[in-house]
Amino acid sequence: MSIANERGAEYLFRRYAGEVLGTLVRRFGDLDVAEEALQEALLEALIRWPREGEPRNPAAWLVTVARSKAVDRLRRAQRRPDKEVAAFRREPDRVDVIDELATALDDQQVPDDQLGLMLLCCHPALHHDAQVALTLRTVAGLATDEIARGFMVEVPTMYQRLVRAKQKIRLAGIPFGVPHHDQLAERLDAVMQVIYLVFNEGYASTREDEYIRHELCGEAIRLGRTLNGLVPDEPEVMGLLALMLLHDARAPGRVDTDGVLITLEQQDRSLWRRAQIEEGSALVDRALVMRRRGRYQIEAAIAALHTSAPTAEVTDWPQIDALYGALLRYVPTPVIALNRAVARGMAAGPTAGLEMIDELIADGELDRFHLLHATRGELLARAGRTSEACTELREAASLAPSVAERSFLERRVTELEAL
Amino acid sequence: MKYMLLLADDPELAAAANAPDDGQAVMQEYFAFTTRIAESGELVAGDALHAVPTASTLRIRNGSTTVTDGPFAETKEQIGGFYVVEVPSLDRALELAAQIPAAKTGSVEVRPIMDFSAS
Known part of the structure; x- marks a missing residue:
């Protein structure tokens, strides 16, 4: 395969995998068979689409071409578990693409297949x-090496991880x-967790030298x-999308040209992406009126x-404190408790915020x-206790995991000492 | 597909659950569960095991056989029984596992059983 073809196939895989693989997995009951068949169909598309024109419903x-490829492959491999043989018997040997296209267009199951694929990938047994x-x-249709880069693991490790996961799906009989x-609510939770994890990996990267990785946020x-x-009218799904849009809208203002973090x-604020903020805010409003909080x-x-406040000072801090x-x-974690202390400090003065933090310290566990400390x-x-502040911030810098955070904290100490 | 459900109990939690009526209620739950999956046709096999102190473990190393007292692994949770069920998918096997009392006082490991007749 030429490099141009490989690139083209990758591009098409990324564009169509999520839409097409679900249907193929449902038909063949196996992720590997589905993926291989799609790859073959993509290669055929690369040859035929430029020549015959792009189909109305790519x-x-x-799906149609991949199905016939999968059937051919299964027949060649003589691997015919019941389901696959059954699929093979229903299939005519040579498909008329145009006819099949029409049938496929009537396929009401496509959205369910897409959701099914997401649920399969996020099954709690994995x-x-x-x-x-x-x-x-x-x-998402990312290449294995892209995913490896995104999560800072070696490509062979990521490859192995994918192979094992698919093996577990097959051997353990995880259903599509x-x-x-x-049960759907619980399973959707798992999907949302995975999406949010990908977002957070991009937003607050654990990678030493790169605080924000836009690709993962975008993904x-x-x-x-x-x-x-796929699941309209699920307020938590809307909330998650809104949350990511709103956080990501602030990305252009979050680090300076040296990659050092800038506080909220x-x-x-003129750098923030307005359209994205509007979209996110509208989604939150729509979700909240459904009265199923999360x-x-x-x-x-x-x-x-x-994002709706023109400056940090005029932000509705009491409301943020309450939220x-x-x-x-829902999420009784130290980070949330700390955020609340910050909001309290803004709403009711630094001393009120410090009281809240001291309660957290008394609970222990958070010293590292x-x-x-930051x-x-x-x-x-803010309370004017500068030398104590510098000691805390130095402690914070010594514990910070990323260069951007460390530089930020050190810069802050220098600023305070200059006062 | 066939799955083995391996039942492990945490002795302390299990003892606490059995305390009020000498394990009568828990036994009833097991009995009811076994009856249910026998009637649905999902039960292939299942039994309870005597306690861990009755276990003997055999190993052959370099041609010589040793038998030791006790289970193969010292863990807090102890295998106390098993079921073999035949169900369409892992999701159903997990649904069944959730109905087993040991899930509340220990854990239930769900393992697919190899099928040598396929392929």
């Missing part, structure tokens, strides 16, 4: 790392399909959009309050957590 065309890798590979309503948003299209207060909606509501209080009921340092600085 996804349906690919390890979290495997869920993420599979989702990015099959739903959309479960009934009562997560794309997945969120897809999911929101000091960010140039963590993503609350987080999105907080993000919307930040963090509500969020703690750089954000605790937050406490900022509140101390």
